[in-house]
Amino acid sequence: MSRRIRVGAIALALVAGMTITGPADAADPLLSRGKPVTVSSSGGCCPAANAVDGNSGTRWASVAGVDPQWIYVDLGAAMHISRVRLQWDASCATAYEIATSTDRVTWTKIYATTAGKGGVEDLTALDGTGRYVRVYGTKRCRTDASRGYSLQEFGVYGAAGDVQPPSPPGTPxxxxxxxxxxxxxxxxxxxxxxxxxxxxxxxxxxxxxxxxxxxxxxxxxxxxxxxxxxxxxxxxxxxxxxxxxxxxxxTPPSDDHTPPSAPANLRTTAVNSTSIGLVWTASTDDTGVTGYRIYHAGTQIGTSDTTSTTLGGLTPNTAYHLQVRAVDRNGNLSEPSTPVLDVTTRAGSDCTPAQGVCGATEIATDDDVVWGLVTLPDGTILYNQRDAHDIVHLNPATGAKKTIGTVPGVQNTDGEGGLLGLEINPVSFATDHWLYLFHTSATDNRIVRIQYDPAAGALLTNTEQVLLTGIARNKYHNGGRLRFSPDGRYLFAGTGDAQNTSTAPNTSSLNGKVLRINPDGSIPSDNPFRNAVWSYGHRNIQGLAFDAQGRLWEQEFGNNVMDETNLIVKGGNYGWPSCEGTSGSCDGFVAPKQTYPVAQASCSGIAIVRDALYVACERGARLYRTVISGDTLTNVQSFFTGTYGRLRTVEPAPDSGLWLATSVDGDKDGVPHNSHNRLLRVSVG
CATH class of the missing domain: 2.60.40.10 (Immunoglobulins)
Incomplete structure (x- = not known):
């Protein structure tokens, strides 16, 4: 058939109300005919199914005078999409996108135009994969308020694509x-x-x-x-x-058996009721000193990467007998510094702003990984156990604890997945009693909400609502922190890249992102990418906090160079995997406000109290404090270095204090009840 005859045949068929599916020799078959269709709205005359019924004499019509409007078809399984054929009525779209999705939450754009002309638009050479294919119209051909969008046929062509990941390799x-x-x-x-x-x-x-x-x-x-x-x-x-x-x-010990020299000239820089500042002269070693350990009466009470430290969490009016020993890469310990430094902390309380962080008091212990933690209106606490999947109520005044329930559908990952973020709406919790949770399931990471009955002290699992799914999971890099905006309008979530670095810069993926959703799980209309993504290019986020100006700060793990603290902006790209902190190809990305060497950081939760930002670090086993000054972080200090071991979660407490949870033992294996953790009430200056 000649081209002229072919065009003529199409014209005759359109006049007769027949549907033309394309050239007879099209490589990929029509997938969409008769499949389920969902739309943003529908006029009374013209339901959604008309767009995939194979008859161009019928049509789907949206409501009049409203942009944007959309329609998507469910193909029943993930397919590779190579072609989309649109047949418009007179009310067409001049600006629209074609996008694919595997879950109807995250959409990947495969075509966009601002010059649509209506009629038949046959879009070939497309390249996308998904179960769902959407037309998203943002500007109508007929702009008067009495018209909407009108689509006679929506044809999707393709074949099965590769969306199946490999099986896990064998255990090494x-x-x-x-x-x-x-x-x-x-x-x-x-x-x-x-x-x-x-x-x-x-x-x-x-x-x-x-x-x-x-x-x-x-x-x-x-x-x-x-x-x-x-x-x-x-x-x-x-x-x-x-x-x-x-x-x-x-690893075996090295051949280095020569200890460092003993530190010298140990002296104080400050003495308060609950802390002592120390400084000393550096040790020397044939292969290099890696750190120092601080002892009281022969018992280790702190560590330091440098030749100074501040010992925190001390008891007022108490004599401390302090010595320092250096350690090298092979674990060889120097002789203790001499002489012993005898220091007595001050009596009473003198927690001043200059001191920053003062004492810490243990309020409870737990044998599971304490991850999310919230303060209820009555001053008591709810926290979750990551590996056991339970939520615990704690009265910090008495130490009384009660498990209020087990969150359904949670699965561990033999690593750092499980029951992660926990949050309440600061505006509406007193009346709605929703607990918002981020957890790993058998197939993904997801955000859900479940109501809590304070009178009964019980989690009402039958009220569970799934708000957001499709956040990829893996052994590590699941993210998980949740934080409501101060006005209670939006819920933010930090996610990890699920150990697939390609997800972080992809704005159609929910991984390696700060996400923003409404409390009911719907997507705010002003989100920058028309999905849940608020910012992108992140590796593994486990800290979120708002400051007094309503700005969102974020903490994320680096790989092996540096962790970073970021001030989050709408639509910002923070560079991973091209850029780690300030290392790598970082031009054009939003720069971090503070970085920390991974060996001294690997930080998780953050909290903001009175314009000071506190960062709880695991590998670094310390609490950093920085001062928010404009849009910068200044006056970086570290506290509790080595005092309590790995620190995971820090949250604001009543009376401008902090709750602090350790993460000691069992936090990398997903096994319930094999940790040795403490919950602390921290006083700050």
Whole structure:
């Protein structure tokens, strides 16, 4: 058939009310005919199903005079979309997008125009994957208020695409280990198309990648230390598997048995009722000093990376007998500093602004990972147990605890997934009693809400509402922190990249993002990407806090260079994976307001009290305090360094104090009730 005859046949068919599906030799079949359709609105004459009924004499029409409007078709399974054919009535769209989705929450744009002309628009050479395909109109051809959008046929063409991730690789086995490196091997993952590579992680940090080899070496390890190694598989489409099992490897001691010299000239820089500032002269070592340990009467009470520290959480009017010892990379300890420094803390309380952080009082202990924590209107606390999936009510005045319920549908990841964020609406909780939760499920990470009955002290699990799904999960990098805006209008969530770095810069993915939703889970109309994404380019967010000006601050984990504290702006790109903190290719990205070396940080929760931002750090085992000055962070101080071990969660407490939760033991394995944690009430200046 000649081209002229073909065009003529189409014209005759349109006049006759027939549907033309395209050239007879189209490579991919029509997928959308007769499939379920959902629309933003529908005029009484013209229901949604008319757009996929195969008859161009019928149409779907939206309500009149309103932009934007949309229609999407459910193909029943994920497909690769190669072509979309739109047949418009006179009320067409001049500006619209075509997008795909796997979950109807996150949409990936595959075509956009501001020059639509109506009639038949046959969009070929498209490249997208999804179960759902949407037309999203933002400007109508007929702008008068009595007209809407009118679509006679919505044809989607394609075939099954690769959306299936590889299977998890086999649990690694040890090939060889030295004091500074480990070589591991694993059995291959499988994939419906083919595995193209593997990523090896050490305790959540990427340490090696291969293009198909089943063995790899991770270096830069320390001697006489235990590490956890696991592997993820990748395919050509960028799908990433769930993680393998974890192999624990302990490196042997090195040949260095020479201890550092003893620190000298130990002296005080400040003495208060609950803290003592110390400084000393550096030790020397043949391979290098890695840190210092501070002792009281022979018992370690703190650590330091430098030649100074502030010991916090001390008892007023108490004599302390202090010494410092240096340690090197092999764990060799120096002789103690001499002489012993005898210092007596002041009597009473002298918690001044200059002091910053003062005392800490234990209010409870827990044998699970304490993750989310909120203060109720009566001053008591709710917190969750990450691995046991329970929510606990705590009265900090008496120490009385009660488990109010178990959150349904939570699944651990043999790593850092489980029951994570916990939040209440600061404006409406007193009347609605909703608890907002971020947790890992069998298939994803998600945000839900469940009502709490304060009178009965019970979680009403039958009230659960799922607000947002489709946040990819993995062993690590699940994010999880929740924070309401001070006016209670919006719920923000921090997510991780699920160990797939390609998700972070993709604004159609919910991973590696700050998300913003309404309290009922709907998407605010002014979100920058028409989905839940508020900012992007993040690695693994576990800290969110609002300041007195209503600005949102965020804390995220770096890989092996630096952690970062960010001031979040709408639609901002914060650079991961191109940029880690200020390291890498960082031009054009929003710069962090503060960075910390990963070895002295790996920080999780943050809180803001009286224009001071507090950061709880795990690997760094300390609490940082910075002062918010304009849009910068100044006067960085560290407290409790090594005093309580790993710190995970910090939240504002009544009377301008802080709640602080440790994360000691069992916080990387997903096993319930194998931790040794403390909940503390911290006084601040």
């Amino acid at each position: 086995t040890l090939v060889g280990v030295t004091s500074s490196s480990a070589t591991i091997s694993w059995t291959a993952a499988t994939d419906d198309v083919g595995v193209t590579g593997y990523d090896v992680y050490r305790d959540g940090q990427l340490c090696a990648s291969t293009t198909g080899a089943l063995t790899a070496t991770c270096g830069n390890l320390g001697p006489n230390w235990t590490y956890g190694f696991y592997v993820n598989a990748r395919d050509a489409a960028g799908n990433v598997s769930q993680a393998s099992g974890t192999l624990a490897v302990k």
